[in-house]
Amino acid sequence: MSLNLVNLPPEILLNISNILDVSHPPSLVAFARSSRGCYGVASPCLFRTIKLIYQGNQQLVQEVRRWQQLLRRDCGLAHVRKLILCDHDVDGPKSKMRREHGLPSTCYLSLTRCERYEDVLELRSSWDLYRGWVAPDDSTISEDDWETVGHLIRQLTGLTDVLYAYDAQLPPSFWQLLIDKNCRIHHYTFDDQALVTAATVLPCLYSIGQRNAKRPSQDVIRRLLSHRQRIPDLRRSFACLFADSLGNYTGDGIKDSDGFTSAPECLQIDRSNKPFDSFPPFSIPLSVVTQSTFGNLSALRTLKLNVPVEHELLPPPDQFPSLATLSFTCMTSPASPSYWEVVGAFLRHLPCLTTLRLTDWKRSISVVPVLHPELRILDLSTHLVRCQDPLRNDHILGLAELCPHLEELTIEIRRSRGDAFEIALYRALGRLPRLQHLCLKLDASPAPFISVVEPDGSLRQDTAVESWFDAWDTEYVRHGLNPHRRGHIRDVFVNSAIDAALAKSIFEVVDSAKRGIQGRGPVLPLESLTASAFGGLEFARRRAMIPPTVKLRPFLTALDRKWLVQREVRDDARDVLHVRELDRERREERMAEMLQRLSVYTSDLKEGILEIWKRTWSTGEHEGGGETGPVRRRSARLAARASGATAQPGLEPECPPVEDAWWDIWKSWPLALDF
Known part of the structure; x- marks a missing residue:
């Protein structure tokens, strides 16, 4: 490959690198290995996103040290745009193998597509990747651990986004560091305690998600919305709800949204997957997603409703003029026979819809x-x-x-x-x-x-004999499976x-x-x-x-x-x-x-x-x-x-x-x- 690429202008090599990064990451790695020049061109893609998984102080220090050595060796400190801080090793044994070979456990090929770069219009986002993780029993992080991460962040001159998916609360000194870096913060374990801790840096928050490691109160939606009213630059909101969170929710009690200074581009509501939240099923009225709740919806591009949605007070489709991506979950047993007609009309008349995930259709x-x-x-x-x-x-x-x-x-x-x-x-x-x-x-x-109608007029349950059955197939299965046939x-x-x-x-x-x-x-x-x-x-x-x-x-x-x-x-x-x-x-x-x-x-x-x-x-x-x-x-x-x-x-x-x-x-x- 190097013989064919060595004489190409840098602009063409950069274009090749960007195409491979989007379409086929393994080919980008092969491209980078073909020559020293190609590696230099591909470095901005290879180092755009790095991830630190906290599994104890010793492991974190080793991971940070490996990244520092690699980035300094390859002049990659300025290429890092996104830093992920989480508490789960999504790559499992492969990460362990990389650590044994002295490589960062979360290098380029181990990252998912949404971790490398996130498109708000795609159905799967980083929130979908992290929301189901269960926090460890001990989620405290020492000041020394934070300082280790902070030392790396200070060296990342091009950092623009920090995604935080760990249950330990960020200390004020770390918040101040992110303010100084002018980063967009994506906080996926946001709660009332985080709201108090981060009261001075709310303008930096770009995404918030409530993963709810602990059982929430009945007013989870209200708390999320109250946060939104205090975060002027918030663009993306996520909530992971329990079955009791919206059992009696009607949308009442939400303050007027005239004070919002920004329009959301992504809203997502999920059902918690905790074992104690298996029953009963619940649904939400789509009236939750209205202008009186979230403010100006003209810029809303992605709406993911991954809980069953009722059709009462369904807002008109023209309230969503920019909505391009929709995930809609139907009720499995709607009370009204007109449910499917109303929902179908709403989906059909969304003016700009290009991506649709429709779940549990009848x-x-x-x-x-x-x-x-x-x-x-x-x-x-x-x-x-x-x-x-x-x-x-x-x-x-x-x-x-x-x-x-x-x-x-x-x-x-x-x-x-x-x-x-x-x-x-x-x-x-x-x-x-x-x-x-x-x-x-x-x-x-x-x-x-x-x-099957019996001679005495009673009904009996049976199974049909298909045209391709032979005599052996028509026999009933024994041991409790009757009337199923072989x-x-x-x-x-x-x-x-x-x-x-x-x-x-x-x-x-x-x-x-x-x-x-x-x-x-x-x-x-x-x-x-x-x-x-x-x-x-x-x-x-x-x-x-x-x-x-x-x-x-x-x-x-x-x-x-x-x-x-x-x-x-x-x-x-x-x-x-x-x-x-x-x-x-x-x-x-x-x-x-x-x-x-x-x-x-x-x-x-x-x-x-x-x-x-x-x-x-x-x-x-x-x-x-x-x-x-x-x-x-x-x-x-x-x-x-x-x-x-x-x-x-x-x-x-x-x-x-x-x-x-x-x-x-x-x-x-x-x-x-x-x-």
Whole structure:
């Protein structure tokens, strides 16, 4: 690479560096390593954001020292624009490995996209990354620790933003240092105590978030708004609420906002994910987000309502003239039948909406009237209620006409054993000319119960016999799963089984459909596909029936794979596709844990579900994905981990018999492309 780049003007090299930073960070690292000159050009991107994770004084001192040495060596002190102070190691073992090699644990490639640079219009922000973290029991930081960080900050001459996500309160001396640096402060653990401590520096606050490590009072919204009235330059507000925080909230009691000196650009309300906040569900009236509450909303560009939203007193869409990004969570059981019509009209008439995340939409109601023709990014998910409503497909078949400008799409698709209708849905997505990034959530939920009239006129719950069932499939499943039939269990297995070959095949089907697009301007190739299955455990339940999840969970855990298919970024190899499994380590940990529990109902497995599993993949080929050796070794490691055994250093554990390693004896059914 260096031979081709060495003679290019610095302006072109800088442009290349900026493009790689946005589109493909690993390529930026390769670009920086190609020559000393390229490294100097890429340094502003590599050192734009640094992160310090507080895990004790000794670790913090070592981390700061490593950063100082690296930045001084590479003249990078002036390149740092954003400093993140947090209390959680998001990179886990990779960070430990970097520390062992003398590198900062939070170097460039370990940062997420929103940490490197944050676009207020994107659906995922730094707040989404940090809000779910649980604070350590001891969250105090000594003055010496603060002084260590302060010494580094004084050397960062170009620092503009400080993101703080730690529960310890910032001391006045540290606040004063940030004032002197004229930094924008993003305080994600803001509370009443922080308000008192930071009373003199409120004008520096640009973002505040209430992560609520402790249970809040009923007036959490009022407290957040009272903070806002005292922070003139605040642009972004986040609140993580508990179920009791808005139970009786009506929006009353909020003072007039005429005194606000700035207009918010981002508002976000989330539900707390603390264990003691699981029940009951709650919702908020959208009247919370009004001009009387937050002031002038003309500049509001991003609104994320990640709690169910009621439709009473819904403000008119013209109150949000600049709103481009909206995350909207629907109520799963609205009291009014007009709820869906009112919400749909509100979403459809937002004038500048380009990014929409719509959560828990009702499956029986078409989403077609809701979709805005100018959408560039769409994330659509429905509320699955144990097979009561099948997933609609009308919006998928007409999506190319409804939203022709879509570039990123996350959508649910009903799997049907890879038949011609399922393929037609993939090809319908391929008719989107600008679609580049696709995330498919493949619905593998079973068929619902049907009601059968007995001769005496009574009703009995049963399950349908599908056209592809043979005599064995029509038999009812034993051991408490009746009236489910063997064929329904087998369908769930087939629809949940997503391997690398199937993920790649889906990518090729979607991408090949783009070749037939004509007369719609430039057609962009598909760049990435993420595919995973869900819903396999959502069997309809009835009284006196053992939940099928008890016996199906081990098998669906074995099938639980999430794949990422990416097109090669090099111009001379654009036809090459790279496929890799996401979160493989976590999946293997879950499987090892599940194997430890199988002894509880081993006899049931051998007599019931395991028989269906073996018949589903009774091809005689005992490999998963076509790699017998690696799969057998992984199976041995899982079996050893489940039994608590450890292999000797340098030796692979003994491979279990093929019948015992059933969790890797499967592969996806191919798409029926020949029909």
